[in-house]
Amino acid sequence: RxxxxxxxxxxxxxxxxxxxxxxxxxxxxxxxxxxxxxxxxxxxxxxxxxxxxxxxxxxxxxxxxxxxxxxxxxxxxxxxxxxxxxxxxxxxxxxxxxxxxxxxxxADLDTSTIDELPPGRLPVTTVAAPDSRRDEVIERIRRACRDGRQAYWVCPLIEESEALQCQAATVTAEYLAERLPELRIGLAHG
Structure with missing residues (x-):
């Protein structure tokens, strides 16, 4: 349009x-x-x-x-x-x-980087927090979503693996749904 x-x-x-x-x-x-x-x-x-x-x-x-x-x-x-x-x-x-x-x-590609925000847009803050601060992170997600914002929780695996000791998205989505029942938790992978 x-x-x-x-x-x-x-x-x-x-x-x-x-x-x-x-x-x-x-x-x-x-x-x-x-x-x-x-x-x-x-x-x-x-x-x-x-x-x-x-x-x-x-x-x-x-x-x-x-x-x-x-x-x-x-x-x-x-x-x-x-x-x-x-x-x-x-x-x-x-x-x-x-x-x-x-x-x-x-490859034979020219790369352009957009390094400025549109007028009025505040910069996004990305934070990597240790597992020991998980409860604090959950509360920050709750507050952010209550304020109309979104949160993304990125995991290195889709499903649990016996070979790798990493967070799995499916397990994390279930965990977040339990801890944040008032929020709609989605799972995206590909």
């Missing part, structure tokens, strides 16, 4: 394509992409599908690149290949997964 508000007054048409888009709306979006009537396409994994054809794809921006496989990103690049030239790619992520770190260190 924001892109439409910003770009359409400039005569730049924006299309939205997701797996949920069906029927006539999907057909129309695909036709407009293939004909070149649409200059900016925004979407999900649906943009990688074989039925999607781009007219002169010049730039592919992939946000949260770790959510997309290498083959999907390559397929998107190939959709824009014309006369041996590939579209430019802007790969964005705030998640330093090993593949991203390796690509930035060893």
């Amino acid at each position: 924001n892109l439409r508000v910003w770009l359409e007054p400039l005569g730049i048409e924006v299309a939205w394509l997701t797996g949920r888009l069906t029927g006539k709306a999907r057909r129309l979006a695909l036709e407009r992409l293939a004909s070149g009537a649409v200059q900016v396409a925004v979407g999900t994994h649906a943009l990688f599908q074989e039925a999607v054809v781009f007219a002169e794809l010049a730039l592919a921006i992939v946000d949260e690149q770790h959510r997309f496989g290498v083959h999907q990103r390559l397929a998107l690049r190939e959709k824009g290949r014309v006369d041996g030239r590939c579209p430019h790619q802007l790969i964005m992520t705030a998640t330093p997964i090993p593949r991203t770190l390796a690509m930035s260190a060893y």
Whole structure:
């Protein structure tokens, strides 16, 4: 929606394509992409599908690149290949997964760092606390959430391991749900 508000007054048409888009709306979006009537396409994994054809794809921006496989990103690049030239790619992520770190260190990637906050945004404070201060951490989480903020508890493992003596996310989520019953505790991993 924001892109439409910003770009359409400039005569730049924006299309939205997701797996949920069906029927006539999907057909129309695909036709407009293939004909070149649409200059900016925004979407999900649906943009990688074989039925999607781009007219002169010049730039592919992939946000949260770790959510997309290498083959999907390559397929998107190939959709824009014309006369041996590939579209430019802007790969964005705030998640330093090993593949991203390796690509930035060893691949032919230019790296940009956003090192300033948007106006009015306070800096986020990240704290690593020893296990001996767990009760204090639980109380700080309770207060922060009561004040309308969020907390993230990061664990090195998803499930418990006999080989590694590290915190497991599943066990920690159960523990937090018991200690903080008034809060909604979620578990995300991948």
